Amino acid sequence: MTTDPAPIVNTDAWLSWIEIDIEAIRHNFRIFRSLVPPTTAMFAVVKADAYGHGAIPVARALAQEGAEVLCVARVEEALELRGAGIATPLLVFAPPFGPQALAVAGQNIALTISSVEHLAAVSQAVAGTGADIPVHIKVDVGMGRLGIKPEDALTFAQVTTGRSGIILAGVMTHFPCADQGRGETTLQQLETFKEVRQAFHEAGIFPRYFHCANSAATLDFPESHLDAIRPGISLYGLMPSPDVIAQPDLRPAMAMRTRITLLKEVPTATPLSYGGTFVTKGPSRIATVPAGYADGYPRHASSRAVALLHGQRVPQVGRVCMDQILFDVTNVERVSVGDIITLFGEDEGNFLSAEELAVAGGTIGYEITTRIGKRLPRHVVG
Incomplete structure (x- = not known):
């Protein structure tokens, strides 16, 4: 079987983007065919x-x-x-x-x-x-x-x-x-x-x-x-629901990534984002990333979701904004502006599923992947 090679894309200039693993979709198709x-x-x-x-x-x-x-x-x-x-x-x-x-x-x-x-x-x-x-x-x-x-x-x-x-x-x-x-x-x-x-x-x-x-x-x-x-x-690569009995070896095909555009050290009792609904419990390092609910990230996940930074889970804090999201990266060493935060997907051997983000947002995995906004470029790999 011949397949079209994926184009070479330089994502270094992208602030936020979606990765699509075509080989994962092929793999999942073959599982169902079997x-x-x-x-x-x-x-x-x-x-x-x-x-x-x-x-x-x-x-x-x-x-x-x-x-x-x-x-x-x-x-x-x-x-x-x-x-x-x-x-x-x-x-x-x-x-x-x-x-x-x-x-x-x-x-x-x-x-x-x-x-x-x-x-x-x-x-x-x-x-x-x-x-x-x-x-x-x-x-x-x-x-x-x-x-x-x-x-x-x-x-x-x-x-x-x-x-x-x-x-x-x-x-x-x-x-x-x-x-x-x-x-x-x-x-x-x-x-x-x-x-x-x-x-x-x-x-x-x-x-x-x-x-x-x-x-x-x-x-x-x-x-x-x-x-x-x-x-x-x-x-x-998503399951229809947690109640499905069969558990095939599916591979999730989508990852959502963004880059840190600002790091800010804040003291204890600092309110963050709209409404000040989240207040820091101690001195914290807060990362701002250029993605938001206009890109499909669920606003209802505010202060309940997590993401991956250098393979470590970091909590999302404050209300999710239209174009910006805040994460507490206090416990991650060697963090710099430009570092990639994975909103869902694989990062350095650890994985955060779209379904987990969906639970934080009170919805289902289907809605997470289908609501991704058009302003995020798609990078097809595999």
């Missing part, structure tokens, strides 16, 4: 700019690894990948509207439909163009979001297959509780989806793909693998 037989397709999810990791470089790497389909949330994301020359079949999760359906016609971009209105939008868009649009019917087995009722799925499929220019390529669902261990709710919802599949087959309707397994279901519900799996967050 969990299923060769006949089960890999639908790799690269929505939301590949969970903040950069959709185009990630999609290229996953296409090279053999992903049969790349999944995105919106038509705009699919067209961005096509514009970058990525030819792998694409699946759009969001429901279509007429102009968007017309934009994907003939480009091997599948749309997800959940209602007669969605079907009509696709049918009207493709009428008279001579192009075909593949669709995946979504079935709602308990998410309460997108999806047609299980009892209506077969009739809807029969109507769909009767429309000119529309190819029924797949049927899918999404589990709301698969990341909560092997619970009865997910097992019952999987059984409902399998009953839908059985009804389709008995009626002589055989879409290429029945798929329902996200990262958590792939790991903890092997009976859910069916024709394809849809790993998302775990391709990037």
